[in-house]
Amino acid sequence: MMILGLVRWMQPVHGYDVRRELLSWSADKWANVQPGSIYHALRKLTDEGLLRAVSTEQVGARPARTTYEVTAKGVDEFESLLRAQWWQLHEVPDPFVAAFSFLPAMPRDEAAAALRNRANLIRAGIESMRASLESDWVRNSKPVHVGWMFELWLARAEADMAWCGRIAERIESGVSYLPASIEQAAEWSEWKGRAAARDNNAK
Known part of the structure; x- marks a missing residue:
């Protein structure tokens, strides 16, 4: 196209x-x-x-x-x-979503730290986009509607960044990830035990 x-x-x-x-x-x-x-x-x-x-x-x-x-x-x-x-609405595959679906496999400290790092990377991208809008934009006389595309990217990035912070806080608070029925399943107990062992070894 x-x-x-x-x-x-x-x-x-x-x-x-x-x-x-x-x-x-x-x-x-x-x-x-x-x-x-x-x-x-x-x-x-x-x-x-x-x-x-x-x-x-x-x-x-x-x-x-x-x-x-x-x-x-x-x-x-x-x-x-x-x-x-x-x-039409088109969903773009995001590898991060696939990784996040296995959140219980990550030690809590590492998961929270990774989310905060993701937020920092997004913040750097936001600052770069804003700098483009404020300087290079006017000098190169970009079409107005392209500036509107930047507004969309900024809004998405800001929402993603805020979400990372909220979820990192929930993870650090110790909230359970899974329903009780799964928490009590033998398979999950074994997985959780291995994850706890990794946490202890890391410390």
């Missing part, structure tokens, strides 16, 4: 300029668009009939550059992908 949209916006356009524009948006960080995959994606979209190669030219010893335009089929595909993202 990102590449189709940019070609449609900038056409006719070289792959180099598409890559440069995406990197200027930091799309490699928030849209999972890897710089090394952009030229491959352009060729693949061309093979699928979504883009057309208008011309290829070479200046001196520089690598040849192909100019692209979007086809009518590509316009339809872009608009379909665009609306799918606007009108």
Whole structure:
């Protein structure tokens, strides 16, 4: 979607300029668009009939550059992908959630410390985003709606950071993680015993 949209916006356009524009948006960080995959994606979209190669030219010893335009089929595909993202809710897999589901396997002290460290890392990211909004933003005349995206990221990051602090406090308070029926199960008692032994060894 990102590449189709940019070609449609900038056409006719070289792959180099598409890559440069995406990197200027930091799309490699928030849209999972890897710089090394952009030229491959352009060729693949061309093979699928979504883009057309208008011309290829070479200046001196520089690598040849192909100019692209979007086809009518590509316009339809872009608009379909665009609306799918606007009108549907997509959950992004987060490895941390998978790890957090095994919270009882972590010693309490380590789990609380890890959450506080996560909060500190998020805080550093928030400060970096705010610095971008306050300085680089105006200098580079970024579109207003991109600033609104930063507001969304900041709100999510602040909520995540606050959650880490709350859960760390609950863990440190000694609150039980599991319902009584699971707490009393033989399997859990054995697991808890091993975890307690690790805690004692760590101390």
